[in-house]
Amino acid sequence: MTATTITPAHKIVRHDPWYVRVPLIAFAVLFLGIMVIGPLVNVFTQGFALGVGVVASAMQHPDAVHALKLTLIASVCAVVGNLTFGLAAAWSIARFRFPGKVVLNSLIDLPFSVSPVIAGLIFVLIFGAYGFVGPLVFGETRIDIIFALPGIMLATTFVTVPFIARELIPVMEALGPEEEEAARTLGASAWQMFWRVTLPNIKWGLLYGVLLCNARAIGEFGAVSVVSGKLAGRTDTLPIHIEKLYQGFGAVQTASAFAIAALLCGLALLTLLIKTFLEWKSKQQLCEVAKTEMPMAA
Amino acid sequence: MSILVRNVTKRFNNHLALDRVSLDVPSGLLVALLGPSGCGKTTLLRIIAGLESADEGTVLLHDEDADKLNVRDRNIGFVFQHYALFRHMTVHDNIGFSLKVRGRPRKEIDERVRELLRLIQLEDMAKRYPAQLSGGQRQRVAMARALAARPRVLLLDEPFGALDAKIRKELRDWLRRLHEEIHVTSVFVTHDQEEALELADRIVVMNEGRIEQVGTPEEVYHHPANPFVMKFLGQVNLFHGRMEDGEIVLGPSSPSAQFAATGGGGTGEAAAKQSSVVGYVRPHQLDIARYQNGSPSWPARVARINAAGQQVRIEAVLLGENRPVEVLMSQERYNELALKAGEEVFVKAKEVKIFEAAPLDYTI
Numbered sequence: 001m002t003a004t005t006i007t008p009a010h011k012i013v014r015h016d017p018w019y020v021r022v023p024l025i026a027f028a029v030l031f032l033g034i035m036v037i038g039p040l041v042n043v044f045t046q047g048f049a050l051g052v053g054v055v056a057s058a059m060q061h062p063d064a065v066h067a068l069k070l071t072l073i074a075s076v077c078a079v080v081g082n083l084t085f086g087l088a089a090a091w092s093i094a095r096f097r098f099p100g101k102v103v104l105n106s107l108i109d110l111p112f113s114v115s116p117v118i119a120g121l122i123f124v125l126i127f128g129a130y131g132f133v134g135p136l137v138f139g140e141t142r143i144d145i146i147f148a149l150p151g152i153m154l155a156t157t158f159v160t161v162p163f164i165a166r167e168l169i170p171v172m173e174a175l176g177p178e179e180e181e182a183a184r185t186l187g188a189s190a191w192q193m194f195w196r197v198t199l200p201n202i203k204w205g206l207l208y209g210v211l212l213c214n215a216r217a218i219g220e221f222g223a224v225s226v227v228s229g230k231l232a233g234r235t236d237t238l239p240i241h242i243e244k245l246y247q248g249f250g251a252v253q254t255a256s257a258f259a260i261a262a263l264l265c266g267l268a269l270l271t272l273l274i275k276t277f278l279e280w281k282s283k284q285q286l287c288e289v290a291k292t293e294m295p296m297a298a
Numbered sequence: 299m300s301i302l303v304r305n306v307t308k309r310f311n312n313h314l315a316l317d318r319v320s321l322d323v324p325s326g327l328l329v330a331l332l333g334p335s336g337c338g339k340t341t342l343l344r345i346i347a348g349l350e351s352a353d354e355g356t357v358l359l360h361d362e363d364a365d366k367l368n369v370r371d372r373n374i375g376f377v378f379q380h381y382a383l384f385r386h387m388t389v390h391d392n393i394g395f396s397l398k399v400r401g402r403p404r405k406e407i408d409e410r411v412r413e414l415l416r417l418i419q420l421e422d423m424a425k426r427y428p429a430q431l432s433g434g435q436r437q438r439v440a441m442a443r444a445l446a447a448r449p450r451v452l453l454l455d456e457p458f459g460a461l462d463a464k465i466r467k468e469l470r471d472w473l474r475r476l477h478e479e480i481h482v483t484s485v486f487v488t489h490d491q492e493e494a495l496e497l498a499d500r501i502v503v504m505n506e507g508r509i510e511q512v513g514t515p516e517e518v519y520h521h522p523a524n525p526f527v528m529k530f531l532g533q534v535n536l537f538h539g540r541m542e543d544g545e546i547v548l549g550p551s552s553p554s555a556q557f558a559a560t561g562g563g564g565t566g567e568a569a570a571k572q573s574s575v576v577g578y579v580r581p582h583q584l585d586i587a588r589y590q591n592g593s594p595s596w597p598a599r600v601a602r603i604n605a606a607g608q609q610v611r612i613e614a615v616l617l618g619e620n621r622p623v624e625v626l627m628s629q630e631r632y633n634e635l636a637l638k639a640g641e642e643v644f645v646k647a648k649e650v651k652i653f654e655a656a657p658l659d660y661t662i
Contacts, residue, residue, distance in 0.1 A: 178382035181349055184369040185376040186396035187447060196399075200386045 043265050047258035050251060058245075058256035059263065063233045067241035070149065074156040074224070074237060075217035081157045082213050083206075086164030094172035095180075105169075111161045120155050120226025127151065147229035152237060155223040160213045167209030171202050171282075204282035208275060215271040219264065238264060299360040299450035299483050300325045301346060306355035308341055315341045317507040318355065323500075325360075328477045328484045330494035333504035334530070339487045340455055342504075346485065347453050348372050359451065375444030375482075377454040381436045383428040389415075389439050390424040396447035414442040417476075434465040438472075445480070454486035458493070470497055491531045495519060503527045525653050528578050535584065535623040537577040537650070548577045548594075548650065577650040581626035585646045586612065586635060595644040598623070600637055605629070612637065614645055 048055060058064060092098070093105055111119065127134045127145035137145060145151045179201065183193040199206075221239040228235035232244065238260065245257035301323040308316040316338045323329050331339035344350040346357055348369035357364040359372060384392050391398075393414055394407040415421045418438040428436055437457060444452060457473070458466040474497055477484055488494050494501050495515045503510040503518055503526075511523040522528035539548035587595065601622060602613040610632040612625040623645060637643070 178378050178380065179384055181369075182376065182378060182382040182384070182443075183395070183399075185347060185349070185374060186399065186443065187370045187373075188395075188399040189370065192399050196395075197384055 040265055043258055044262050047255060047260075047262035049258075050255040054252055054255050055259040055262075058259040061256075063236065064238075064241055064260060066233055067236045067238045070152065070236065071218055071238040073149065074152045074220075075214055077153040078157040078160045078217040079210055079213050082160055082164045083210060085161065086168055086209060087206075089165045090168035090172050093169050095177055108162050108165050111159050116159055116220065116222030117226055119158050120223035123151055123154050123158070123223075123227050127154075146227060147231065147235060149235070151227040152224050152235065155227040156217045156220050159220055159223050160216050163213040163216060164206070164209035167205045167212070168202060171205035175201055204278055204285055208278040208282060211271055211275050211278065215268060215275075218267060301451060301483065301485070302358040302361070303342070303346065304356045304358070306342065306345060306352040306357065308338075308345065308350065308353050314507050316345075316352070319504075319507070319509055320355075321502060321509065321512070323483060323485060325483050326481045327499040328474075328486070328497060329500045329502060330498035331485060331487045331502050331504060332489070332491060332494040332530070333510075334489060336506075337504040338507040339489075339504050343453050343455055343485060343487050346451075347374055347376050349376075372451075373447070373449050374451045374453055375447070375449035377437070377440050377444050377452070377457050379456040379459045381428070381433075381440045381460075383436055383440060383443070385428050387427075388424065389420065389426050389428070389431070392428070392439055393443045393446055395443060400447065410446055414446060418442045433461045434469060437461065437469060441473075441476075445482075450483065452482050452484040454484065456487050456489070459488075466493070473497065495531070503530060505530075522651070525576070525578060528651060528653075533581050533624055533626075535579045535581065537579065537647075539575055539577060541573050541575045541652075546575060546577070546652070548575075548647075575652050577647075577652050579623075579647050579650050581611070581624040582609070583648045583650075584623065584625040585627065585631075585648060586614065586625055586637065586643050587646055588635070588643055590644055593646055595646040598643055598645045600639050600641045600643060603632075603637060603639055605632060614643065616645065617642075 089104065089108060093101060124131065124146050126132050127137060129135065129138075129146070131146075134145065137143065143150060145154070179197050180193050183197045188196065219239060220237075221243070224237050225240060228237065228240065230236060230240050230244070232241075236244065242257050242260050242264070245253050245260065248254075248257075301321070303319060303321040303323075305318045305320055306316055307314070307318055319338070319342060321342075331342060333339050341350060345352050346359075346364075348364065348367065351365075359367070359374075364372060384395065387395070390408075390411050394411045397407045397410060411424070412421075415424060418441065420435060420438060420442075423431065423435065423439075428439070431439065437460075441454075441457075454473075458469050461469065470493060486497070498515060500512060501515055501518050502512045505526050511518055511527045513521070518527055519531050522531065528534055537548040539546055541547075586598075586600075597617045598614040599617060600612060601615045604611040604613075609626050609628055612627065612632075613622050614625055615622050625645065
């Protein structure tokens with residue numbers, strides 16, 4: 001009995017020659033080292049240069065503490081606001097057909113393309129003493145927006161608008177509406193559907209977006225500078241406080257600046273770690289999605 | 299529960315998906331919406347479910363205007379083509395979902411889920427996740443999930459479309475048996491005419507947003523209302539010809555291909571005029587013979603013989619028109635004839651359907 005055997009073609013492995021791989025990898029590592037890792041290490045080195053005592057007193061200084069508080073309040077506000085907006089926008093864009101959808105989608109990216117200083121200026125022009133509605137708002141409520149906490153919250157929220165929405169939209173588009181439709185046909189109310197079906201499916205993308213939003217909010221400098229007026233102990237956020245320390249004279253001031261900066265860097269590194277983990281989890285989940293769409297034999 | 303669709307129209311942007319569609323689905327029947335892609339069958343199903351709303355017209359579920367009811371209040375079960383199982387829930391939680399959202403007690407849910415798992419024969423899979431199941435298993439879970447809250451209508455959107463042929467056949471049989479056991483009014487969408495013919499009590503043939511014909515499988519197969527239905531429900535051979543004074547000549551003009559038109563319910567005027575006609579013949583209504591023997595036939599040459607399968611498929615090229623026709627015959631007949639490729643034979647027709655403006659059925 002003759003049978004023609006078909007041999008499987010040997011596995012194709014992308015193997016560029018060493019003189020391509022080595023320079024490319026070397027360049028990437030060098031670039032990263034010089035532009036990113038070096039400076040970061042330097043922050044920690046300079047921060048601890050004068051000893052832990054200086055670091056401790058820098059962190060316990062009332063201005064620093066107040067700045068930290070302000071930063072955290074602004075960042076919580078940004079996260080909560082953009083979480084609500086991000087969910088609403090992602091849902092609308094991924095699930096509905098409506099005129100102007102493309103416009104909305106593009107507008108979400110606007111805060112990315114606008115310089116942070118301009119972002120701050122926008123609010124000054126609207127809510128400032130000589131702005132469009134500033135005097136009106138002050139007249140009615142006696143609340144200061146510019147050069148006060150509300151302004152900082154607004155500016156921080158503005159610059160972090162895209163983060164959560166941008167994470168959620170592709171995730172929701174990839175997931176598709178079927179599970180939610182199924183939930184509805186099975187008798188779930190809108191809230192039950194959202195809570196039991198949508199949320200568990202988007203949770204990794206959501207957390208990732210929240211983390212990015214938070215990271216950016218904590219570190220925002222340009223927009224908040226313009227809007228806050230940089231009043232020490234009153235409207236300084238952590239990044240502004242660091243700048244002031246650095247502008248000051250003396251080794252202690254400098255070391256303190258780096259110490260607080262090291263705090264921020266520490267937060268950033270923590271964010272990076274969590275982000276990497278969530279990214280990995282999210283990719284895993286999207287692989288599951290791809291698997292479930294494939295027809296299989298019983 | 300019966301379903302009444304009255305003059306439903308639906309537009310997507312400028313595309314007319316459904317054009318004044320009306321349909322009656324009596325309680326307890328298994329009905330197929332059959333048609334090519336884009337004919338509107340899925341849109342109609344979704345409108346019945348409440349997942350889409352009609353631009354015009356109404357849907358009555360058990361004589362109640364369904365417009366007032368939104369999806370969750372219609373008490374329907376929907377099975378999606380790609381299962382739409384909740385990926386982060388176990389099989390048990392998936393099936394029990396409709397009862398959970400209705401606030402049923404845990405014991406009741408567990409019992410109902412156990413009952414359904416037995417029905418779909420997946421008792422050991424309760425703790426598994428959808429990603430750990432095969433396609434056929436997932437679809438069975440999807441059906442169990444849809445049936446959990448005892449819906450009065452079961453709607454299925456190409457339920458076996460994503461599965462391979464063998465599993466499709468198994469699940470088809472399984473669905474038929476299930477329907478016989480449970481008797482819930484069911485409507486399923488398919489583009490597979492074999493599936494519709496095998497499963498359904500009634501078939502609704504649709505095309506371009508309109509219903510072409512509604513009938514039992516026998517009715518739509520043997521008495522199609524128009525060429526579209528006939529062509530969609532199986533293979534057809536076409537013969538162009540002319541009708542003059544009640545006599546029809548089909549195919550390459552040869553005196554031997556003259557048919558006397560008998561039967562039909564047309565008016566005298568239509569039958570008497572000269573007109574060009576198209577005759578439709580199913581492959582199994584054609585036969586092959588070596589001699590003309592008086593009955594109408596066409597000379598042809600055997601081009602291809604496919605004897606693998608239940609019946610033998612022969613491709614014969616009509617001489618004079620140089621056009622192939624497909625003939626289906628039993629293995630016995632084939633052995634009787636001992637045909638070989640390249641032979642010159644005669645193709646005979648046992649029954650030809652001709653459609654005109656007023657559908658007339660001519661039997662030769």
